Each structure stands twice: as C-alpha cells, then as structure tokens.
Amino acid sequence: MAYSEKVLDHYENPRNVGVIEDDLSVGTGMVGAPACGDVMKLQIKVNNEGIIEDAKFKTYGCGSAIASSSLVTEWVKGKSLDEAAEIKNTHIAEELALPPVKIHCSVLAEDAIAAAIENYRTKNQ
Amino acid sequence: MSNVKLPIYLDYSATTPIDPRVAAKMAECLTIEGNFGNPASRSHSFGWTAEAAVDQARQQIADLINADPREIVWTSGATESDNLAIKGAAHFYRKKGNHIITLKTEHKAVLDTCRQLEREGFDVTYLEPLENGLVTVDMLKAVTTDQTILISVMHVNNEIGVIQDIEAIGEFARENHIIFHVDAAQSTGKVDIDLGKLKVDLMSFCAHKTYGPKGVGALYVRRKPRVRLEAQMHGGGHERGMRSGTLATHQIVGMGECFRIANEEMATENERIRMLRDRLYNGLKDMEEVYVNGDMEHRIAGNLNISFNFVEGESLIMALRDLAVSSGSACTSASLEPSYVLRALGRNDELAHSSIRFTIGRFTTVEEIDYTVKLVSAAVEKLRDLSPLWDMYKDGVDLNSVEWVAH
Numbered sequence A: 001m002a003y004s005e006k007v008l009d010h011y012e013n014p015r016n017v018g019v020i021e022d023d024l025s026v027g028t029g030m031v032g033a034p035a036c037g038d039v040m041k042l043q044i045k046v047n048n049e050g051i052i053e054d055a056k057f058k059t060y061g062c063g064s065a066i067a068s069s070s071l072v073t074e075w076v077k078g079k080s081l082d083e084a085a086e087i088k089n090t091h092i093a094e095e096l097a098l099p100p101v102k103i104h105c106s107v108l109a110e111d112a113i114a115a116a117i118e119n120y121r122t123k124n125q
Numbered sequence B: 001m002s003n004v005k006l007p008i009y010l011d012y013s014a015t016t017p018i019d020p021r022v023a024a025k026m027a028e029c030l031t032i033e034g035n036f037g038n039p040a041s042r043s044h045s046f047g048w049t050a051e052a053a054v055d056q057a058r059q060q061i062a063d064l065i066n067a068d069p070r071e072i073v074w075t076s077g078a079t080e081s082d083n084l085a086i087k088g089a090a091h092f093y094r095k096k097g098n099h100i101i102t103l104k105t106e107h108k109a110v111l112d113t114c115r116q117l118e119r120e121g122f123d124v125t126y127l128e129p130l131e132n133g134l135v136t137v138d139m140l141k142a143v144t145t146d147q148t149i150l151i152s153v154m155h156v157n158n159e160i161g162v163i164q165d166i167e168a169i170g171e172f173a174r175e176n177h178i179i180f181h182v183d184a185a186q187s188t189g190k191v192d193i194d195l196g197k198l199k200v201d202l203m204s205f206c207a208h209k210t211y212g213p214k215g216v217g218a219l220y221v222r223r224k225p226r227v228r229l230e231a232q233m234h235g236g237g238h239e240r241g242m243r244s245g246t247l248a249t250h251q252i253v254g255m256g257e258c259f260r261i262a263n264e265e266m267a268t269e270n271e272r273i274r275m276l277r278d279r280l281y282n283g284l285k286d287m288e289e290v291y292v293n294g295d296m297e298h299r300i301a302g303n304l305n306i307s308f309n310f311v312e313g314e315s316l317i318m319a320l321r322d323l324a325v326s327s328g329s330a331c332t333s334a335s336l337e338p339s340y341v342l343r344a345l346g347r348n349d350e351l352a353h354s355s356i357r358f359t360i361g362r363f364t365t366v367e368e369i370d371y372t373v374k375l376v377s378a379a380v381e382k383l384r385d386l387s388p389l390w391d392m393y394k395d396g397v398d399l400n401s402v403e404w405v406a407h
C-alpha cells in the first residue's frame, strides 16, 4: 500500500496526541470498534465563548486512521462547535489523498467530531 | 546498528533467495555451451547428458527424504504437487469412498483443491486444530468414516511454523487403509524427513523455500505399498505418465543441488537459526501483552509468529517498513481479513490483526536481529502511546464489556 506524503507526515509526527482531563468544558467522542480494526477517541475543550481551544486524540487503527484523526485535531481548534460540525469526511479524504479503500477512516474521523460535540452538548444542557 | 542494510529480509517462509552454489549449477544448464538438451531426447548425447543431470537431481531429492528416486515426480511447485496428490488420489480411489480429511490451517493449495473436489461431489472435513496449531490422531479418528479415502495434513505450517506429528498420523492412516498426503513445502532443510520410517504415501515439495528456484517442485509417490494417481496433466507421458511436460533441466538441477546442501548443512544451519530466533524472541517477549501464535516447542527453528495486543496490524507494518515481514491481516482490502490460520487457532480478530510473522534464514545476521528488536520495540511502544485501547487496558477496562459504536 502506498501512502500519500501527508498521511506519512501525520503518521510519523502525529499532532495533538494525548488526553484532556475531563471536566464540563470537555467533550469526548469514541467511535469504531477493535474488531473492525479502528477505534478513534477525540476530545475537545471548549472555552466560554463556545470556541474549541484544544483538541487531543488517540487512535487504534491503520496509518490513514491515525492521520485522519491527527488532521481533525488541527482543524477543529479555533472553530465554534457549529463550524467544527461542518468538517466532512470528503474534506479529510481530499486533504490526505486517501485511496478508496481508506475512505472509511475519514468517515470515522467525521463521526468522532460529531460524537465529541454531542458529548459536550449533553453535558452542558 | 548502522551498517545493517535495509530493508531486512525476514520472510524466508514466503520464499528464499537462491543459494549462489545453486545458481551456479543452474547456469550450467542453459546455453549452447551448457547442458541445454531435452532430457527426453533418446537419440543423441545432448539428451543423455540432460537426463543424467535430472537423474542426479532425482537422487538428491531421494537422499534428503530417504526414498527411492523412482518415487519422485517432478512438478512446477508445491501447489501443483498438492493438486496432483489430492485430486489424483481422490479420482483414482473414488470407488472406495468419497470422504477426505484435512485441516483448516492448511495452505490454500490444499484447501482450494479440496473445495474443488467438494464441487465434484466429495465430502471434505476441515478439522480445527488445537489452540497450539497441532492436530492429534484422536481428532482424526473421531471424524474418520468407512468412506474416508484420503487424509491431507501439512508437515510444517507456513504461518506459525508448527510441526505436525506426521509419524503418528501415518500409523493411523496405514492401519485404516487411508491414503496419507503431506504438504512438506516448508519442511525440507528444517525438519528430518525419513520416508523409510514415516508411513506417508504422498508428499509435496518445492525448491524455493529451501534456497532453490521458484517454479519447480516434486511429488513423492510411494511404491511400496503402491499408491496410484490419476494424472492431472496429459501429454507426452513423462514421469511415468503421472505428469507430462518437458522436464526443466535447469530448475530440476537447482532443486537437486539445494536439497543436497540442505541435507549436508541442516543440522548446523538450524542451530544457528534457532539461536537467532531465540535472540529475537528474547528481545521482544518482555513487552506486555505479547502473544506467540502456535506451539513453541513443536516448531521449526526459523519461525516466530507473534501478536502485539492493542496495536493495529497495518499501522505496525507501516512502522516496520524497514523490515520485510508478513502480517496476519490483509492490508489492501477495506474489510480487513484476519489470517484464517490464526482464526482457526481461536485467536480473536484483534490479536490476529496485530500478528507479525518473522521467518529467519540462511543469510540472516545477528546485527539484523538486534536491529529488528529495537525497531519493533520502538514501533509497538509508539503505537501503544497512540492507542485508546492501550489506555483502557491500563485503566483496567475490560474491552469485551465495552459497547462499541461500530460503523
């Protein structure tokens, strides 16, 4: 399998790996399943203005899954929740030049954003 | 560490490079100056010299396995040998019964051949081995019927390197008048094969796992008691009618020479390879959540098949780009297909996905093994730092109790 330069870069130097300590300002989304070969955990920290000021991830999955989650942590930072929810798998797949068999990785990353936002909103109703 | 040439080849069970001594012998059988004749030409010396070279190679095969050279049929490789043995025996003995027994962990050359026979109306039992990859005579006995005409069990498994008890299975098959076929593609030069003692009727070989060329193999067909086969390839009646086609002198000479070398050097070679394998294993085994696949005792010296829990297989292969190794998961498909061999041992999908097969051989060095240990340890550590499953495991979460949001 040949990987694009951008996938390789994110895989070699993943951005924003880690865990944010949980409190009311933090939304956590975990999607995927070990038996399917990928699990993504995405956390967002939202400030008083409703802007995502930090994001961290941990991913069990192939290089494309790692790159997709690394990329979205960069993209969601500085965005409002509604803006972050606009990030679609097609943007991710295009940015990383994912081949067709790896599109599901970008879908999973989109799902992870949605799950993190929903978790934050549920906690802050 | 720095003067290791990359990538490091640790995939000797996929194929081996040709030993230079073998290549030299093969090169003598190609050009006008060399031994290029058709071994079947009876009317001139070109044919006679070619035939003599083929006869010598036949003797070299026979010597390694303690058989009679007249029991050797040349083929294009182990796949063809498996096809000829299984289809040939099933077709010939069809009047006696229609039941065949084999293992779920066999090579596709055996499994797909059996599938074809099922389409022709045969009944095939695919036995699941024990968790360690081995099968016992009692397991075979339990599924044998009065219709059973053929048992096919591989000698050495290509993925996990375990060695089946061919001797005991042979005794059982002979007592019950069942033809016994053994795929020995992975065992020449690694395990002693004494067909004077083993009650094996048909045995498949190839050259390219034993430092010989690809595209040549042999089938051992026992003469006493005589085993009959229906030919699968028809033509000029070569190989006593069992396999027609002009013999490929250069390939056959290469196979003979590589088996000769195996016969002479296997004792010392296996000792050295075992030392390297143990060095690799010892370098990796102290990491947490590392599992060896297949029995460690009944196993060839050069195989280490190991799963790294909580690390995804494809990302691991990506991290190990400087190593030529095999993985338990197919990286090219969207639906990750874990190794059917590891599944048959009862390994869960995650462990099957995260498995790596290291196979060590004649040209592997201590430096390469030490480099490999460092590379693999660092890759596993890095990927676990990235893995949410690893964190959950460390926090004592039982991953089987989690409700996953599968997509």
Ligand SMILES: Cc1ncc(COP(=O)(O)O)c(C=O)c1O
Binding pocket: B013, B014, B076, B077, B078, B079, B080, B107, B109, B154, B156, B157, B158, B183, B185, B186, B206, B207, B208, B215, B216, B217
């Ligand atoms: C156990 C086993 N059987 C059969 C084969 C097929 O051999 P060949 O490639 O010579 O057809 C192989 C090798 O791929 C093997 O490992």
